Amino acid sequence: MRNIGSYNDRIENFDWDIAKEILDWKEGELLNIGAICSDRICDRGDGKKTALIWEGFGDKIARYTFDDLRLYSNGFAQFLSEQGIQPGDRVCIFMDKIPSLYFSFLGILKLGAIAQPLFSAFGDESLEVRLASAGTRAILTTRKHVRKVRKIKDRLPELEKIIVVEGDPDKLKEGEIFFDVENGPVIEEFDAYHSSPETPSVLHYTSGTTGQPKGALHVHNSVWGQALTSSWVLDLQDDDIYWCTADPGWVTGTSYGIIGPWALGITQCVLDSGFTSSRWYKFIQDNRITVWYSAPTAIRALMKDGNELVSTFDLASLRHLASVGEPLNAEAVIWSGEVFNGLQFHDTFWQTETGSMMITNFPGMEIRPGSMGKPFPGIEAAVLDLATHKPLDEYGKVGLIAFRPGWPSMFRQYWKKPDTYRSKFVGASENAMPDELRTNPDLWYVSGDRASIDKDGYYWFVGRDDDVINTGGHLVGPFEIESALVEHEAIAEAAAVGKPDSVNMEVVKAFVTLKPGFEPSDELELDIMNFIRKRLSPLAMPQEIEYRDKLPKTRSGKIVRRYLRAIEWGEEVGDLSSLSDE
Amino acid sequence: MDEMKKIILEYIADEYLDEDDGDEVSYDSPLISSGIVDSFSMVSLKRFLETKYSIKLSDEEATPEAFDTVNSICRLVDKHQG
Numbered sequence: 001m002r003n004i005g006s007y008n009d010r011i012e013n014f015d016w017d018i019a020k021e022i023l024d025w026k027e028g029e030l031l032n033i034g035a036i037c038s039d040r041i042c043d044r045g046d047g048k049k050t051a052l053i054w055e056g057f058g059d060k061i062a063r064y065t066f067d068d069l070r071l072y073s074n075g076f077a078q079f080l081s082e083q084g085i086q087p088g089d090r091v092c093i094f095m096d097k098i099p100s101l102y103f104s105f106l107g108i109l110k111l112g113a114i115a116q117p118l119f120s121a122f123g124d125e126s127l128e129v130r131l132a133s134a135g136t137r138a139i140l141t142t143r144k145h146v147r148k149v150r151k152i153k154d155r156l157p158e159l160e161k162i163i164v165v166e167g168d169p170d171k172l173k174e175g176e177i178f179f180d181v182e183n184g185p186v187i188e189e190f191d192a193y194h195s196s197p198e199t200p201s202v203l204h205y206t207s208g209t210t211g212q213p214k215g216a217l218h219v220h221n222s223v224w225g226q227a228l229t230s231s232w233v234l235d236l237q238d239d240d241i242y243w244c245t246a247d248p249g250w251v252t253g254t255s256y257g258i259i260g261p262w263a264l265g266i267t268q269c270v271l272d273s274g275f276t277s278s279r280w281y282k283f284i285q286d287n288r289i290t291v292w293y294s295a296p297t298a299i300r301a302l303m304k305d306g307n308e309l310v311s312t313f314d315l316a317s318l319r320h321l322a323s324v325g326e327p328l329n330a331e332a333v334i335w336s337g338e339v340f341n342g343l344q345f346h347d348t349f350w351q352t353e354t355g356s357m358m359i360t361n362f363p364g365m366e367i368r369p370g371s372m373g374k375p376f377p378g379i380e381a382a383v384l385d386l387a388t389h390k391p392l393d394e395y396g397k398v399g400l401i402a403f404r405p406g407w408p409s410m411f412r413q414y415w416k417k418p419d420t421y422r423s424k425f426v427g428a429s430e431n432a433m434p435d436e437l438r439t440n441p442d443l444w445y446v447s448g449d450r451a452s453i454d455k456d457g458y459y460w461f462v463g464r465d466d467d468v469i470n471t472g473g474h475l476v477g478p479f480e481i482e483s484a485l486v487e488h489e490a491i492a493e494a495a496a497v498g499k500p501d502s503v504n505m506e507v508v509k510a511f512v513t514l515k516p517g518f519e520p521s522d523e524l525e526l527d528i529m530n531f532i533r534k535r536l537s538p539l540a541m542p543q544e545i546e547y548r549d550k551l552p553k554t555r556s557g558k559i560v561r562r563y564l565r566a567i568e569w570g571e572e573v574g575d576l577s578s579l580s581d582e
Numbered sequence: 583m584d585e586m587k588k589i590i591l592e593y594i595a596d597e598y599l600d601e602d603d604g605d606e607v608s609y610d611s612p613l614i615s616s617g618i619v620d621s622f623s624m625v626s627l628k629r630f631l632e633t634k635y636s637i638k639l640s641d642e643e644a645t646p647e648a649f650d651t652v653n654s655i656c657r658l659v660d661k662h663q664g
Contacts, residue, residue, distance in 0.1 A: 279615060
């Protein structure tokens, strides 16, 4: 029996309070995600249930119960409190997927502070931009990654605490603090912060077309959206062993790699190791994983390694598969049905800003390979006309995916960027503030993606409505890459666009002009690639660099990315009348 | 072959590891499966090999398994130079 039951019945009888019923949560109870995901599970008698099965590289294995989660998150909350961290302070988590990442995330929320997880592969420049934007007060990291923090700390006056949670304490530098929660004092009781539904909880940074990344701020009330979608879309049930492959540096890794499943008291698995197909299959086999939430890039990489490899593992434990990050192509859906005992991946669509799933393929629903599925019950979705911004009623016509605001997991603001937040809403009045925007049922929140709807209500993804590059399921902003490129000594001007890639959907391609005295060469291309990889991240590294004498520009001197992108995708370049003749 | 191993190991230590970690990697240390080199960074490692040794590696050959150790990388390069 699927948790969702009948999709149509759920649509007709929907109320977000169903999430509270599922969690048996009563009005007046503490609404703090940190406590809901640990203390509350123990209070209901499941303290000895396994919460986390963790495997790292080199056959490292560890298991933790919900009682361990409770104690170790208490430990982090108590320690941070003793360090002077206050409710509302931003605390960055910058580490690989080690157990302390998960404990500290809950501990920060228990304290009432705001968790700011960042992808550990970020280079020092990507890290600096995000810490400076958030005014981050403390960072939790490891010996492996603290070096990047050291490079930038002098330029971050608000960053007061650098806390290293793993490694050799003797190798710390002056001013750094060591804290190993598993060998620290046991904190049986911690009075979790009495958050209101609107108390900020998590700050995730996401990239846009222009400007530096923006911080999407979420609140403790998000748990209802994350828990209900975990129940109805991922179909998580008490005896499931669940694996979300996402890194908590990205929103999937917190909404569905921490909050949703643990609010429901589900056993989760985490694999902190480099990707190889055989390692992933072995992980599923060894841990008898039943529900698997992954990304199209990974699925296509598995597909590339062939059917024979899959057949050498016993994957019979699997019962439900889902996917997120970018559109899952029809071939991958069909392939999964062929090799995973008839199970097809259920594609889900949502964003950092939405906080929880919005349009999805539901368990039990007919999957139309390549389709995003249908809106989650309680979500009013539409495709808006590109010009008028009115909902389209014509099947198959492409428009902007939009949602009526007001769902629990919706982001509450872009950190200190009210104008940017306002720009995401169609129909917003000038000067409307975030609280008015997110509660106004007459507005549309516009996602930035394009789609069409078929006659049966299935949504079909078409592409981004802007220049943001979706590579390996992660959004990368061209502006951030271009800004870093022109810092290279050889580069005069740069444009970054996405080019098609069979595994990652898109990868970054850079077009550059060189300064006098520099000549194009393979060695220079490699040097530029490594320059960006280390400054920003491997995701942002151009996988191809094209040298040009000049870049296409408007008469006002703005580089026209859409022209370059269209060439890469073999599309019509459109109206070029605004381009400069020079 | 020994010279090639040394050059590739040095490149990996310089580009993908921090100063203190350089000594921890040997010719048989896993690079991809350990997470030292991720799938995106493999592209720059491939480009280095192609540039340095004037070879062309196909995507089919540049697998995580083939790139997982300095020794396996050298075997791949050696095959092309053969």
